[in-house]
Amino acid sequence: MIQTIRIGRLLRETVTLPYPCLVTRPTGAAVRNRIEAALAHSDCHTAWLDFSDVELLDLSCADEVVAKLLLAEPVTPAPFLVLRGLREEQHEAIEHVLTHHRLAITATLYGAEAPCLLGWASADARATFDALIVRDGATPAELAAALGWPEGRAREALQALVAYRILCSDGVRYRPLRTA
Amino acid sequence: MSRVVEVPAQLDDRTFDQFAAGFGSWPPEEKLLIDARAAQWASPYGLIGMLTAGQALAEAKRDKPLFTVPQSDEVKRYWARAGFFHHAADLFELHGKVPRPPTTGPSDVLLDVTPVRATEDVHEVVGKISEGATRILHGELGLEIKATLRFTMALSEACQNIVEHAGTSGWVAVQAYTFRRRLGRRVVVIAVSDGGVGFRRSLESTHAKRFGERWGDGTALEAALIQGVSRFRDPGRGQGLAFIKRFLDQWKGKISIRSGTARLSIVPPWDEDVPLSEHLPYFPGAQVQIIIPAQESESR
Numbered sequence: 001m002i003q004t005i006r007i008g009r010l011l012r013e014t015v016t017l018p019y020p021c022l023v024t025r026p027t028g029a030a031v032r033n034r035i036e037a038a039l040a041h042s043d044c045h046t047a048w049l050d051f052s053d054v055e056l057l058d059l060s061c062a063d064e065v066v067a068k069l070l071l072a073e074p075v076t077p078a079p080f081l082v083l084r085g086l087r088e089e090q091h092e093a094i095e096h097v098l099t100h101h102r103l104a105i106t107a108t109l110y111g112a113e114a115p116c117l118l119g120w121a122s123a124d125a126r127a128t129f130d131a132l133i134v135r136d137g138a139t140p141a142e143l144a145a146a147l148g149w150p151e152g153r154a155r156e157a158l159q160a161l162v163a164y165r166i167l168c169s170d171g172v173r174y175r176p177l178r179t180a
Numbered sequence: 181m182s183r184v185v186e187v188p189a190q191l192d193d194r195t196f197d198q199f200a201a202g203f204g205s206w207p208p209e210e211k212l213l214i215d216a217r218a219a220q221w222a223s224p225y226g227l228i229g230m231l232t233a234g235q236a237l238a239e240a241k242r243d244k245p246l247f248t249v250p251q252s253d254e255v256k257r258y259w260a261r262a263g264f265f266h267h268a269a270d271l272f273e274l275h276g277k278v279p280r281p282p283t284t285g286p287s288d289v290l291l292d293v294t295p296v297r298a299t300e301d302v303h304e305v306v307g308k309i310s311e312g313a314t315r316i317l318h319g320e321l322g323l324e325i326k327a328t329l330r331f332t333m334a335l336s337e338a339c340q341n342i343v344e345h346a347g348t349s350g351w352v353a354v355q356a357y358t359f360r361r362r363l364g365r366r367v368v369v370i371a372v373s374d375g376g377v378g379f380r381r382s383l384e385s386t387h388a389k390r391f392g393e394r395w396g397d398g399t400a401l402e403a404a405l406i407q408g409v410s411r412f413r414d415p416g417r418g419q420g421l422a423f424i425k426r427f428l429d430q431w432k433g434k435i436s437i438r439s440g441t442a443r444l445s446i447v448p449p450w451d452e453d454v455p456l457s458e459h460l461p462y463f464p465g466a467q468v469q470i471i472i473p474a475q476e477s478e479s480r
Binding site: 015017018019021023024025026027055056057058059060063064067068087088089092093096097100101 | 299300302303304306307310326329330332333336337340343344415416419420423426
């Protein structure tokens, strides 16, 4: 099951100004608190954080909302997180802060179907992510065959992405998160 | 005794040191007269710098300074249109006739001189700038439309520095004009100024030790702008200026920050400024200027 959290709506509930601009750290922290409250009551497997009705996201809010959400002690069991509807400059701001913190998340750009890996990840992790998106899941052996890698290397890259909560696994197959 | 501080005929980031020198030791003991009669032009940086002086003097519990307005009607109208006199009336005892700001008509003033006191003001600034920013940045300067949002992000981060670090309120103004002598092109300029603690004092408790005897206004500016340090222990802090710097690299823009007795600039190829100036006349707080030029292929 998937829960959609519309960030623009949370923003409107947080500040009374008419502009859909997610700026300043106090505003970002308030929006993050609302997201955390929503996640705490969620029994969903995945939560989509939908930015499509946010006009502007500054760097401070990218840090307060996204990076700190990923850094926070998660609720148990924590839903997997996906960012959706990101405009290019929002993508850029979030990429900047996640790289700074060595964090990563699955995201889709505004109007795009295909997900991307946003933030800090090794070249192997990125290649693995892309290969899994194409196949909609794979075992380490299948991935290793597809990429021409030893199985150990494929397994290591998959486990790194699981640790970042970018993939889910039933112990045999590894799957990307649903983004559409 | 009173001290006369002359406003340079052209008040901008280059002549600002001359203005700052006029105050002598800070805060000056004497009653001040700020003499702008001969002023011919002031950049946004210059306008909010003068307000910062007035604010810092008020916060230092000094007498309200006298301020003689420019003699030129054209200059007065321009300063009025930028919102300068509206705020100056609270900080100075104005001498001379001040025109009412026009209420309509096209303007190169993207954002009037605006006080930044709290987070809500940053929201207000960001909201107000959006429409005009697209007209100027895309329409006049030839920057791609998405640059408007990056510009607004940079403005937001610059204003937040006041709220987060200055320990007092400050000012922001955004304006487009032609940089004839230095560049020969249109530019848009963001100016942000406060009369607060400045970079050195803001960072001192957390970063001075590792710099030892080198610690000063210049090293504090380098630590903040080049190394991205912050007074907060939160590892997410200190990225705002780095992000602005990255955007400016793309646009061949310039950022310069003056704080205390130093000024640090990231100098683009079109400018001849020095990267670091030290031992300048002291001026309270921090003054930031961001310049984004029209793109060369689109220059007009």
